[in-house]
Amino acid sequence: MMAVIILAVAAVDQVVKAIMLSWLEPGVPVPVIGDWFRFFLLFNPGAAFSMGADSTWLFTTIQLTFVVVIAILAPKIRDRWQAVGLAMIAGGALGNLIDRLFRDPGFWFGHVVDYISVGGFAVFNIADASITCGVVVFVIAILTEERREKNREEVAA
Template sequence: MVQVNRTSQRKKRERNYVGLMVAIIVIVALIDQAVKQLMLNWLEPGQAVAVIGDWFRFYLLFNPGAAFSMGQDSTWLFTTIQLVFVVGALIAAFFIRQPWYAVGIALIAGGALGNLCDRLFREPGFWFGHVVDYISVGNFAVFNLADASITIGVVVFVIAVFLDDSDKAEKQDAQEVKDGEAQ
């Protein structure tokens, strides 16, 4: 009986993380859009405002492509990929049982949703909109909060993969049940 209780306790802990993921996705996208609107109201396109010398600046530009402005003629493709990822993440939320996987995927999806909003609703038009970028660090490409969220999400997800011991825990549970049946 003790073995069954231990297993049922583990199952309770291994719930899905739909609420957590939706909250992270929505919060990241809303903050991203709010900061973009603030930057649009404050800066002119191409205008740079030094925050920490030339190392950290706010610099407003519009990016039709992906990271580092690659694929500028493929805006429709990036829009489609982001939409598929956000929908896929919401579906996956019902099946994810590890909290750090949920956080990583939600950060990626929240960033994708933030940039997707730009691609859907900003100039030059629906599905082909340009992403608002405004963070300039050193000589690195100009990016935004959504991009940072995607990067952090990937790092969290990769770390979660390397630290995942769920197979070990499942094997331990199975062995405990087996040992309990043998007694």
């Protein structure tokens, strides 16, 4: 299940990035809901909010490490919701990792394609949204694990 989610998130991310690259011009906003929601193509060398623009190699290494570790640990993760959250995070990391490995300016230092702009918030992509939502799902799963386990035991009894 985790592998399917990881690959689906990364695939959707890459397909939508390809569409946006063929449709949008860098730096030219395309309003969808006024100035509040728009498409705005940019190439991000850093992390969220373009922080760490000089540390692209570090983000590439972290993303690759995370994806590999999740792939190794996936069979040991028993909680369904923790697995979903981690798979969403890993899928987003893989989507952005593909950019860092195969986009300009070159292998390991590629810039991530971002295109969703909401209000005055950062410009992001589907991979970033999946990472954020995956963290929320994972944290909620951790916080509710004991209660869900207790409910399962009561149902089984």
